[in-house]
Amino acid sequence: MPIDITMPALSPTMETGTLAKWLVKEGDKVSPGDVIAEIETDKATMEVESIDEGVVAKIVVAAGTEDVPVGQLIAVLAEEGEEVAAPKAAKAAPKEAPKPEVKEAPKPAKAEKPEPAPKPEPAKAEAPAPAPAAAPAADTDDRVKASPLARRIAEAKGIALGDVQGSGPGGRVVKADLDGGKTAPPAATAPKAAAPAMFETEIPHEAVKLSNMRKVIARRLTEAKQTIPHIYLTVDIQLDALLKLRGELNAALEPRGVKLSVNDLLIKALAAALIEVPECNVSISGEQLFKYSRADISVAVSIPGGLITPIITGADSKSLSAIATEMKELAGRAKEGKLQPHEYQGGTASLSNMGMYGITQFDAVINPPQGMIMAIGAGEKRPFIVNDALAIATVMSATGSFDHRAIDGADGARLMQAFKRLVENPLGMIA
Known part of the structure; x- marks a missing residue:
């Protein structure tokens, strides 16, 4: 069978x-x-x-x-x-073979058509007579000075070029004149309402069909910005102690072939901060608030054609070496398009690091249904207060985006405070 x-x-x-x-x-x-x-x-x-x-x-x-x-x-x-x-x-x-339609073929219907014999009223068919009246209007439009793009837009929107004051050279009608131009009778424009959705440009270009990934990214991020009231909180964090600890740990881990990145330590710090401030380790769905007892961190990874967020599950309880090994393996398979759904769907919060591109600060869009995302900027040498004195330190800006429906501003501030403290005193993450 x-x-x-x-x-x-x-x-x-x-x-x-x-x-x-x-x-x-x-x-x-x-x-x-x-x-x-x-x-x-x-x-x-x-x-x-x-x-x-x-x-x-x-x-x-x-x-x-x-x-x-x-x-x-x-x-x-x-x-x-x-x-x-x-x-x-x-x-x-x-x-x-839906033959029902073939049954309509016996044209008895046509036999009935003779009944409305009054139809031979070609008088109404002579309605084309107005056509000559329309012709002069078209001729008028043809005589109006207008760019080819302006003509196409005018035709699509039902705008009479003769009614538009041209602002181009010699009174030429250009695209800008049609953005707020006078339209012909509303009845003419109504049928064309959908036309503006069609994008046209005279600039040399290539039109590329959206991939499935790009369609989903567009849909989800639009949904996030339209439905989630974002609140943004930023802190400046001194990185010198974390960079020093990373160097020492990498020297100790070298025989095992493990190398920690700054991002690995930040994943651990965010996970620990979420456990310390559980009010931020939440998501909202309808009339329910989900409070998580484990911190699963989704980490933004750029891949050809889009973005994916492999998850470090239970990052709060994993060692730094385990996080580094797992993140390297997940990122590698993400770029090959080989992740399984459970490896990138879920997570209780996200971390997005654009420091490697020299971006000093940015606001990230929440990845629903999560309640927050941490945006990491580049570490750079800045004047900074160290031990109550002004000094030059390596400083980065971190911005938390919080879903204000689920997380109050004060709780978001406490999470940012905890994250800052853990990064500036990194031994607290491995104790």
């Missing part, structure tokens, strides 16, 4: 996927656990395994096909020698 293979839901948010590659061909034998295809989701490229034994009888969706809905048939397995092509054709046939 044939077994249908459908597009799997590889994450809770997945609606469609791209069938990147088939690793089998028609006629190949497969066993449970054999990898048969690679599917691109909005975040990663994932391998799909066969859950049954059989022969690949038919590949329904070709490699490279985009936007394949979850649940759609992509291939068929069968027992050796079993024929499945006929059933496929049978399935397609009914779709094209």
